[in-house]
Amino acid sequence: MxxxxxxxxxxxxxxxxxxxxxxxxxxxxxxxxxxxxxxxxxxxTPQVALDAVKKNSITTLSYSKTEGNDSYRTKLATYYLKHGIEITAEDILVTTGASEGLSFVIGSIADTDDEIIVPEPFYANYNSFSIAFGVNVVPIVSKIETGFALPSIADFENAITAKTKAILICNPNNPTGYLYSEEEIKQLAHLVKKHDLFFIVDEVYREFVYDGKEHYSALKEKNIDDHCIVIDSVSKRYSMCGARIGCVITKNKTLKNTILKFMQARLSPPSYAQIASEAALDTPQxxxxxxxxxxxxxxxxxxxxxxxxxxxxxxxxxxxxxxxxxxxxxxxxxxxxxxxxxxxxxxxxxxxxxxxxxxxxxxxxxxxxxxxxxxxxxxxxxxxxxxxxxxxxxxxxxx
Incomplete structure (x- = not known):
């Protein structure tokens, strides 16, 4: 065999x-x-999203643009603006789920045996995607005794080596439910800029924040445009896990063009699912x-x-x-x-x-x-x- x-x-x-x-x-x-x-x-799932698929008049189900439909990306940029996040359609790359987006990001920023620092416990697929590209996850332990709060910045800094390419977090966190504060995001933003690293933030659960707290997006940090990469998805926000539509958001043009090459190899994100996702943006508060x-x-x-x-x-x-x-x-x-x-x-x-x-x-x-x-x-x-x-x-x- x-x-x-x-x-x-x-x-x-x-x-x-x-x-x-x-x-x-x-x-x-x-x-x-x-x-x-x-x-x-x-x-x-919001009815407006389901109806958009049921009632559309498509006669040929063709490829979409590699980076996603222009109309969807434009409307998605408006969604972020409502949340105080200033991005344009050009900053958004539509992926087949957040998983594909993160996979393409890792492939674009890291070579074999490079390292990505991640506070653990973390979403299990972070490890899987890294292994697929020959990249090593360097864990920084967070503990149940501290409510899984962000480990000390010193712990992160001590873990940085010549092979470190990025720090990756999920905010709010899967699997712990921890919500990183504005101050914690700012500390990490300062650290990645100091050491010239990428800052990857999985914000798939950004809508699900409780007890009067607010989500602070890494995209609000103006001084790390070349470092910041946000991963997002419609799966949880609109209870549309089966749509498999996510996105990568970055203002780094070189990185964006590199990710686009991975995206071209897989042709395009699903057409019907983009129609549903675009319509879902009209879901009322x-x-x-x-x-x-x-x-x-x-x-x-x-x-x-x-x-x-x-x-x-x-x-x-x-x-x-x-x-x-x-x-x-x-x-x-x-x-x-x-x-x-x-x-x-x-x-x-x-x-x-x-x-x-x-x-x-x-x-x-x-x-x-x-x-x-x-x-x-x-x-x-x-x-x-x-x-x-x-x-x-x-x-x-x-x-």
Missing amino acids: PNISTKGLSMPESPIRKLVPFAEAAKKRGINVIHLNIGQPDIK EYFDEVIAEYVLRRDTLIQGLNKISGVKVISPQGAFYCIVELPIKDSDTFAQWMLEHFNIANETVMVAPAAGFYATEGLGKNQIRIAYVLDKETLKRAICILEQALKEYRLNED
Whole structure:
């Protein structure tokens, strides 16, 4: 048999999806699986977006422009302007999801064995994209004891080497729900300019901020135009995960032209999905107000329930719709699989994402899980009860 590539063998399994075969087997046995493992909201997609696809008069579904439809990028620039972010359509490159955007960015800024500094835990695909391009992730540990706040700037500076190309953060953070403050963004902006690095900020969850707090975009930092790269997407904002439309935003013309070459190789982003995404920009503010209120209710339901479980540690998220939960067990991978294979209450069980896959440092996150609170309040309550009983039974036999 021919050999598989080293990159292929090194590619990690997704902590979000790797247990899917066990979940599917459970469903075949008649078990209802409550999915807390994946950020797929049950919120309805804005009708205006769906109608734009249903009612369009396209007769030939042709390629779009490589960088995305002009009308969509122009309208998207207006959206950012409403949020105090001054960019133009020329600063926006439309990608097939935020994932493709980040992948193209890494390919454009880093060579084999170069390094990108990322506070951990972080979205697992950051590691996957880096491995695909032969780039090394250098983790800076953030801890549950500090609410997963930004590690000290000294920690970042000490990690910078001749091979460092960028600092990458997600704001608000997936998987922790931490919201980086304006001051923290400014500190990182100063650092990347001082060391001539790129500053990549994943702002996919920028709309989901709670408790009266505000999201501060890295694009508001005027003195880092050549350094700043923002990744965004319609997936979560409009509950349009299946559209696969994202974007890269940068004012760095050389970088933009480089990313465009990667984009040309994949031809163009999806045409129908761009139509839906452009229409979604007309979604009224009332939609977001209701969605935010619903997520606050779900967050509070989840956190209050988890805090009642003996031995569980969790921090209330300030944004996005995830949290990292520390469990009184040794190995969350084994526990998560056990719940799918061997545990249920009234033919119902829970699927979670083991958190070790959100860390690059070996051994960290082994007793943690990530929960996505994207389901309704009553479902979350049932999930908490199942999780509590599962922990009791599992711990009796863990040793």
